Amino acid sequence: MRARWIAVLRTPVGAGAGVLLFAVLLLALLAPLLWSHQASAIDTEHLLEGSSAKHWLGTDNLGRDIFYRVLVASRTSILLALVATLIAVVMGLALGCAPVLLGRRAGRLTTAVVNIAVAFPGLLLALFFAVVFGVGAKGAVLAIGFAGAPSFARLTQTLVAGVAERDFVAAARIAGVGRFRMLLRHILPNIAEPLVVNATIGAGGALLAFAGLSFLGLGVQPPVYDWGRLMGESLNGIYVHPAAALAPGVAVVIAGLAFNLFGEAVAKGFGVPAMIGPRLRERSAETMPAATDDDEAVLVVKDLYVSFPGPITPVRGISFTIGKGEIVGVVGESGSGKSLTALAVAQLIEPPGQVRAAELSFLGAPLLGRLAVRSTAAARRRLLGTSFAMVFQDPMTSFNPTKRIGTQLAEGAREHQGLNRRQAMARAIDRLRAVRVPAAGRRARQYPHEFSGGMRQRAMIGMGLMGAPALIVADEPTTALDVTVQRQVLRLLETIRTEDDVAILLISHDITVVAQVCDRVLVMYAGRIVEDLPASELATGARHPYTRALLAAVPDLDTPLEEPLAVIAGRPVDPAAMPSGCAFAARCEFAEDRCRSEDPSLVSHGPDHQVACWNPQGTAAWQARYLGSESIRTGQL
Incomplete structure (x- = not known):
């Protein structure tokens, strides 16, 4: 992150915008301390004078120096614009994250409200809220903040939706991470950069909007003044003393450009497209009612259906059983329902998708149906979080790119096994060693992008071994790996099955791989x-x-090369x-x-x-x- 900021400031645009923004903020901080007396001094002998050596921009109707008033007004203008931007960002985050926190129905209602609000021009919303909240600085700040929230909420919704579909979020959900913690630890860190960029650009827009409301008389009221109010007061004499009216406007343009150019530079440096507008097995089983008497059955699936509105039923009444220490392979072309079956077993099919089955039980505990209702959601999460492991197809999307590998492995142990931070990290390092990751202690402190594809896949398997897994569902675990690494991953799964008597459901397009290991x-x-x-x-x-x-x-x-x-x-x-x-x-x-x-x-x-x-x-x-x-x-x- 530090390197990125340095890279931004090294570019000509980034350096220029950074210096300009720093100067504007420094002026806002120091100007009232240095020149408040000159800006408020009344001189009745020099009313409405033009530019002179004593008064560079002339005086107003009370003889006050307009140049100093423009300088002192920088604090009020920028401070109120930043407060309005903060309101827009906070409200936008709350509305944009609502679908994740509130669930499907409340989330859809929030999304509909945001869509309606975005359809109205921002200036029209600002004028509407200004009337609602009343004339004055407080009302103007609230008006601009509320008017900027819908566009920021739309951006947040789009970014959150993209990250929420990633495999590492699904893995965290299997581990039992709650919605609020999921949002804070896994989603928001991955969308922070574009949000910061667009908040910076949004601050420039808020500054312009606030100046406009004050110019119309809806913003700050006497004796307080900002750049917009100075423009409004000097408008009547623009043909006689143009400098008095143009100077506040130039100040607004310079400050607005500082925010916008800096935001654009950060967007390019971070690679973010800028958008104008304001992310224990036994204990668990004891709390779940039994559904089957087969002690050897780890997973029992009978007449499983997965359907979506349409109606579309991509999984139609499949049944199978996996015993302890058994490796079962699932093969078929894309679209045959292999991955959907695994997601249904892992309880990862979300509305509007529906899952039904005559029986779906894991370690004797029902996951669907009448018996499942008797168990608590926390008990099911604990069971799946400690005894069920899922290895996704693409480990690069399965890991949270903003968190270290060891931290991500340790999270499940802290959540379900009651380990403290030190114990959970020690367990994570031990599991990395178990899956043959060299220099596990050092590797645990690295980020996913610092791992090769094969090492990421091993670390993903290690995450599944943090608890005491009875079943590992490996969904295309060797896709995009070369044959040597592929063989190593398959041998690792075989070793885990042999040493720990773990059942494995291996999903693959490669029927020869399945024939060899299953x-x-x-x-x-x-x-x-x-x-x-x-x-x-x-x-x-x-x-x-x-x-x-x-x-x-x-x-x-033996395949003929010429055919x-x-x-x-x-x-x-x-x-x-x-x-x-x-x-x-x-x-x-x-x-x-x-x-x-x-x-x-x-x-x-x-x-x-x-x-x-x-x-x-x-x-x-x-x-x-x-x-x-x-x-x-x-x-x-």
């Missing part, structure tokens, strides 16, 4: 599980056409226009009329193997029917 594979398509089989049978025993198509689309060392890579014909279905029958029928070579009219259920086809298909490949009936087909003869399937 015990069982769930193949998802169009929001449903279309095949559930042991990973050892994936290469040779897959029976659903979609699973075999995924396998065929993966190149290997185009295999692809799955067609496009995934649109969740908003789900067809009747099997969702894969339009892309399936073996689809029949029944496939297009009836949706197959997931049924057993051998031990631990389930398939949702009317014509599962590899069966005796399928071979008898399609053995002579061109696809079989050419070995494409």
Whole structure:
């Protein structure tokens, strides 16, 4: 941060604007102390005189020196403008952060109010509030502050909405961080820079607006005076003594330019686009009522649905169970519902999204339904915060860029395990060592951008190990990593599973990775599980056409270089226009009329193997029917 400010002041515009702003603020501080007597001295012998060696800008109707009055008026003008800006910023922050603090309904109402207010011109709002609050300095300050709040609130809403969708906020929510603390620790620090920039620019606008109200007689009242009032008093004699009227206007322009230019320089230096206008497993389980008697089941999901207004149902009635120490892989194309399933399990689907299930339980504790109502929200947060870990796809967005790695890891331990700051940091360093981060003590004091992609992913896994996790949900943990780092991350997950008997739900596009590290594979398509089989049978025993198509689309060392890579014909279905029958029928070579009219259920086809298909490949009936087909003869399937 210090380096950024130095970089700003080293630029010609930044240096010039900084010097100008410093001079204006210094003048506002010292002028009343140095020249108040000269500015208030009445000289009846020199009324309404023009410029002279004694009075550089002439005198007013009481013989007072206009030059000194302009200098002394700087304190009142700038101070009241800054107070009005502060009011606009505080109100804008409160309105802009309301959706995060108040929830969906109250947040939508606040947003609607802000949208209506932004539609009115700022000057019109200032005049309206000036009438409401009354004539005078107090009323003008409140009027300008209230008029500037909507635009600042709109900016804050936009910035907050962008940060609130980041993975590190979701991770903090899983850890049980409250809304207010979430706002202060994770959101506002990440939007502070653009807010400061626009507040600085907004101060210049407030100065101009305040001068305008005083010029109209709605601002400061005698005997107090500011630049706007001096302009109004000198207006009648502008053709006789133009300097008396122009000097306060020039002062307003110079001070306004100082604020605006400095704000623009800071915006460029910080890379911010400027906008004119005013961020313990056991203990937990004891407080949650039991929903299942299966002691080996870590996660039980039965008939899970995730829907959004439309209606759109991207996850449609999936069921699976994960036992202790088991690694289950979930594969499928983008849009098949893999990540939404993980978010539903983690209780991260927010309105207007809806999650329903016949059963959704974690460590025997219900997360949905009638039994979940009996438990407290704090107990569910504590359970998920200590026993549930989620490794997101992009660790750069999963960590808060404004906080050190060790601080972020320690937060969950302080929140749920009752550790003090020193103990939590020691635990964080220990967890970084556990995930093979070298020089863990030094690394804990670094920021996320100082870590490589692989190290950030390790630190993210370390965050999940801060408690006593029973389940780790890894959502594309190796995306964008090179094969060497990818292998290291996968080995780390395997080591954690072996040493701590932790269950892992591994979501990936790479079906070969899943086949190598998982015990069982769930193949998802169009929001449903279309095949559930042991990973050892994936290469040779897959029976659903979609699973075999995924396998065929993966190149290997035997793939002919002169031939185009295999692809799955067609496009995934649109969740908003789900067809009747099997969702894969339009892309399936073996689809029949029944496939297009009836949706197959997931049924057993051998031990631990389930398939949702009317014509599962590899069966005796399928071979008898399609053995002579061109696809079989050419070995494409």
